[in-house]
Amino acid sequence: xxxxxxxxxxxxxxxxxxxxxxxxxxxxxxxxxxxxxxxxxxxxxxxxxxxxxxxxxxxxxxxxxxxxxxxxxxxxxxxxxxxxxxxxxxxxxxxxxxxxxxxxxxxxxxxxxx
Amino acid sequence: xxxxxxxxxxxxxxxxxxxxxxxxxxxxxxxxxxxxxxxxxxxxxxxxxxxxxxxxxxxxxxxxxxxxxxxxxxxxxxxxxxxxxxxxxxxxxxxxxxxxxxxxxxxxxxxxxxxxx
Numbered sequence: 001x002x003x004x005x006x007x008x009x010x011x012x013x014x015x016x017x018x019x020x021x022x023x024x025x026x027x028x029x030x031x032x033x034x035x036x037x038x039x040x041x042x043x044x045x046x047x048x049x050x051x052x053x054x055x056x057x058x059x060x061x062x063x064x065x066x067x068x069x070x071x072x073x074x075x076x077x078x079x080x081x082x083x084x085x086x087x088x089x090x091x092x093x094x095x096x097x098x099x100x101x102x103x104x105x106x107x108x109x110x111x112x113x114x
Numbered sequence: 115x116x117x118x119x120x121x122x123x124x125x126x127x128x129x130x131x132x133x134x135x136x137x138x139x140x141x142x143x144x145x146x147x148x149x150x151x152x153x154x155x156x157x158x159x160x161x162x163x164x165x166x167x168x169x170x171x172x173x174x175x176x177x178x179x180x181x182x183x184x185x186x187x188x189x190x191x192x193x194x195x196x197x198x199x200x201x202x203x204x205x206x207x208x209x210x211x212x213x214x215x216x217x218x219x220x221x222x223x224x225x226x227x228x229x230x231x
Contacts, residue, residue: 042205042223058218090159103219105159
């Protein structure tokens, strides 16, 4: 079975801190994605990557950056956390390169910024 | 840009009955894919069913089936013989055909489905 893991289920940080959210997939998938999920807004794409060291902005990239140095790992970085970044963050991966591939999701990280 | 609309925020159904969840989308593309994802309470999001736009036949997966109306840009999910384990949030999603940068999904806002015993 495909497994997508995220480094933390719950995280509490203070305003201004640098925050790293890690995601690892174990199935050699080409594509990886970061979403944030907020009530009433659904899932919104922050960044995605379709190859190592490649990244593309999603719909809401402001305040975030990403890193993909290895195929299996995709990190989301909040350079200076703010309270409006309190949210559930979901990582996903898909096999690629065909866009019919199912996306497999991690369990999510609920981030609270105080 | 593509948009996905799920206008019903919540629905409730009696166990063993049938329920239909609505979804509409907007795109100028001809080649695309549509998905329904399920997110049970405190559990991971999983794929329920997917549909290729070029296929006229509606997709089915056991108790789950879709009604895909391409001209109307409508993609509803029918759940037959509802079970308590179907209680979840359901998301409709759209993906353009192609590779690389076209691999991203656009999600609707989701609908919370409650199955009553």
